[in-house]
Amino acid sequence: MTTLASRASSGRRHHDGINRGQARSGWLFTAPTLILLGLFLVIPIFMALWVSVSDWNGNGSPFTSAVNFVGLKNFGSVLAGDGLAEQNFGESLRNNAWYVILVVPLQTILSLFLAVMVNRQVLRGRGIFRTAFYFPSVTSSVAITVLWLFLFSQSGAINNVLSWVGINGPNWFNEPSGIIQDGLAGLGVKSGPVFLTGNSFLGVSWWDWIGGPSVAMTALIFMAIFTTSGTFMLLFIAALQNLSGEVQEAAMVDGANGWQRFRFVTLPQLRPTLFTVLTLGLIGGWQIFDQIYTGTQGGPAGTTTSPAYLSYSTAFQSQNWGQGAAIGFLVFIIIVLFTILQRFVLRDRKVSKRRMRLYQLKPKPQELPTGGDA
């Protein structure tokens, strides 16, 4: 806007010269970024699209006449091949779905809880607590995974703590059984009903779909919560500090207790941040790769593979590049679909009549202190 004003004030000829100069520098200044983006993002995506519909096996260049177009065969064998490829993909989807289902809500709740706690006015030593909670977020996922492998080993710290309360801890990273199935087995249900074990989706029986994440995956879930809660805590703290204290005090004057103030005053105001945190969590959750590459390589018994890791291992290790690229695009579609779904679920809705009545019972807004203007 300011440049518009300055343009109007300067002479026309002068303005044309500036404009041409600006156009040249504009393109010049953005050129490095644009070239790199084109070379390492746009062109590669088209190359991968071609590979995903080809039978390239990793030998030579994928752009020679020796490589054939195979249509949607690679996508077909992953989604409906009735073979190992389909089963692997189904398993990776199940693993990652459980991971997302548990990690996203838990990390959001924990980070919000930590933010509210640490943001209390009366709390002394807030900085120390913030540092402690945030520190895991700055360290590399490789280093944390190495640490986690040690903590959750057979004779590791976690099992030591469990043994204090008489629990014989599992060999976490070598235990492929699903935790829900384990729980049911504890209640005496050793095998599932036939309609669940007999039918399957993407090569994985429904009984295994609902069997929960494996014990190994559960350890990775703890790790994700440990490393991301600090980051999201900072986002919530920033949002909390932008809230006006006046509304809080008005609610306090109205006699709302701590929980009511949080539930009906603070939380609705945090909605945009909540949306950001959930979106980032969801997108990050479908991209787990480093932890699996470093820690488990998909084991035990394929219960910690993720679609992202499967895409990598299918291409780079099994040299099945077409399928690997196809899985990569499927991951992208999954992430887009879930983001859209979440946008839809969290969209702004009309306030229901019941809710309206709740607000009308509250005192009139004139009683709010307006000290903020002073």
Next chain:
Amino acid sequence: MTATIGVPPVVVAPRPQRRKFREHLTPRQMWGNAIVYAVLVVIGILYIYPFLIEIFTSFKTEADATANAISLVPPTWSTAAYQQLFVNSAFPTWFGNSVIVTVFVTAGRVFFDSIAGYALARLQFRGRGVIFAGLIAIMAVPSVVLLIPKFLVLNTIGLYNSYPGMILPLLVDAAGVFIMKNFFESIPASVEEQARIDGAGTFRTFWSVVLPMARPALVTIFILSFQGSWNELAQFIISANDPNLTTLTKGVASLASGQLGQANRYPLKLGAALIMTIPVAVLFFVFQRKIMNTSDGAVKE
């Protein structure tokens, strides 16, 4: 402070009132505070203790590390793990490669992000809107989806197994361009106009007038780029398989998955993990105030 108590409550403004709450805690509030502290201390220990285990275990003997996994101070201090790492392994090479990549990526991102951000924020030129929309679209593409594509392009243009192949793809940073663009938009335009009237060219104006004012945003880009490239793993997996080009993340990951054939070697692995944590930890403590006070620049990808 005590003076506020004497003021009749009708006149008390919101702020002193809050202070009053702090000084006159009812027993219930005191209990509440004690509980909050207890909860925070317990969670704090849960967050910090694993790192203490990491530090102390790296100085244990192998047998001691396996037998006493939760204790801290070892009965006999051993530096065998570090000797093995620095004298008898490729660890120094890994460290050197990580330093090289991080230096180039950080310097490159700071420069390219700020220059592109400035163009998008301040320069009037046709196509600006298209570039902007393109950047938004690119930010939406998840990085793990690009593993195979990036390998394909590096392989095709002959950059596989080279430093440029490891570094150049990481210089792409749409988010950083956005941070810089937003920052430049918040600086008043009058300063640069003055410089331009004085006859300075666009780059000159940018370099010696605008950029020095952008220090806070540059620090943000610096932190993000340093942390991002130091901790990067996937990009190095797909851009090289030459052992001389292995970075810390890739090397330590290979240690963790037991590719050296040893059984446990926990002190060695944890020592390696500890050393690779130190640079980002130093960065964190140097810029702690900055990191903890900004909402942008805090998101770990």
